[in-house]
Amino acid sequence: MQDNSASILLIDDHPLLRKGVKQLIEMNPNMQVVAEACNAVEGIKQAQKYDPDLILLDLNMPEINGIETLKMLREENVSSRIVVFTVSDNEEDVVAALKAGADGYLLKDMEPEDLLTSLEQAATGTLVISPRLTTLLAQALQSNKRSDKIDMQTLTPREKQIIRLIANGMANKVIARKLNITEGTVKVHVKHLLKKLRLRSRVEVAVWAVQEGLN
Amino acid sequence: MQDNSASILLIDDHPLLRKGVKQLIEMNPNMQVVAEACNAVEGIKQAQKYDPDLILLDLNMPEINGIETLKMLREENVSSRIVVFTVSDNEEDVVAALKAGADGYLLKDMEPEDLLTSLEQAATGTLVISPRLTTLLAQALQSNKRSDKIDMQTLTPREKQIIRLIANGMANKVIARKLNITEGTVKVHVKHLLKKLRLRSRVEVAVWAVQEGLN
DNA sequence: TCTGGTATACCACTAAAGTGGTAGGCGGGC
DNA sequence: GCCCGCCTACCACTTTAGTGGTATACCAGA
Secondary structure, three states: OOOOOEEEEEEOOOHHHHHHHHHHHOOOOOEEEEEEEOOHHHHHHHHHHHOOOEEEEOOOOOOOOHHHHHHHHHHOOOOOEEEEEEOOOOHHHHHHHHHOOOOEEEEOOOOHHHHHHHHHHHHOOOOEEOHHHHHHHHHHHHOOOOOOHHHHHOOOHHHHHHHHHHOOOOOHHHHHHHHOOOHHHHHHHHHHHHHHHOOOOHHHHHHHHHHOOOO | OOOOOEEEEEEOOOHHHHHHHHHHHOOOOOEEEEEEEOOHHHHHHHHHHHOOOEEEEOOOOOOOOHHHHHHHHHHOOOOOEEEEEEOOOOHHHHHHHHHOOOOEEEEOOOOHHHHHHHHHHHHOOOOEEOHHHHHHHHHHHHOOOOOOHHHHHOOOHHHHHHHHHHOOOOOHHHHHHHHOOOHHHHHHHHHHHHHHHOOOOHHHHHHHHHHOOOO
């Protein structure tokens, strides 16, 4: 950039909203909208052309949605900070966005001045999140805590212990050494827990356990 | 309880702090401290005796720490809401507490009136989190997003595809049928991706992939 | 054109995982 | 006291998984 203001790319399919956001952003002399796009393909093209400091990305877009766009941007090795800017306070969206590598998640109903502050922070690399999402984030982390009790109940303590070790990728032999029992005995436990969980291999056990947060 | 105020159990090894919190809580007629404990064992005993609506749990305790205590309480099927109350704004602690099933995480440096409000909410079943932890929670969800990019980059499309199938628990033979290639070829791909990811078995691949959200 | 990476296939081999059955010791409940 | 569930152990056996090497074909970049 010719000056040292932060360059921003807007990706949103609503022209009016882009206009409004652009006006708001350019009230702050430290930030500048260098490009706009109304869909994923266009957005990626612009991102590669301008390599902006910050990309403001809408989630609800026709054809390719925001999360997909985000993943595609990352695939293309776009190094810009990417902040999702959306109306959706849906848990799945927030979690998906963050897991896909979003550097922020801001809601469109924010106060304009708060938005400006957040964008400035985001441009410098700070992870910004609308405060309203705190509780939701915490719930996402808890996620599955109590749902597994049903299956887990039928397992003996030893079996649960072995499931955790499998979910850490350990082989039977390693588990045996760790628990000071023979490999044969480990196999017995594995056999039993496979039956109880109605799974077909230790890989399935590992996947299940990791998803339940057991490791 | 004889009245309909929320019953609270304090578990904290600092008597002075317990005293302070108790005084604060009882300024609100809707809440009442029914018991106190200075360690895990005592805490569990009291929890079972009084079955309080809410347990306020310190993390830094001698012998058995707060997270362990939390797990033990859940093991004992204590149904009280459990809110962690600590000085630690450490990411690991927050995440561990929530994963262990905490119904809240409050920092000791909160304003007393905010604390009271939060406790009241917690007693009614709302998940309460100190606002200061928002960013941290989001980071925890992102977790390791970019650390692996290096690894992922070296993988061929075919290998990525096979990783996803492994992460769904599939055996080589099943993968072969799905991709219309021989089992031997699948093994070749698996061999290569194991090398690239420096993992030792498909179980480790599955665990890694699930944690990265690849399935 | 040559090189290098990718995808495929086959082979032989070793190692690990999973199955089936038997069995002893141990602790809790009827 | 007896039975039952749990943990342990051993056995033989089959199936999967993983290793090492060789080889063909395709495609893209130097």
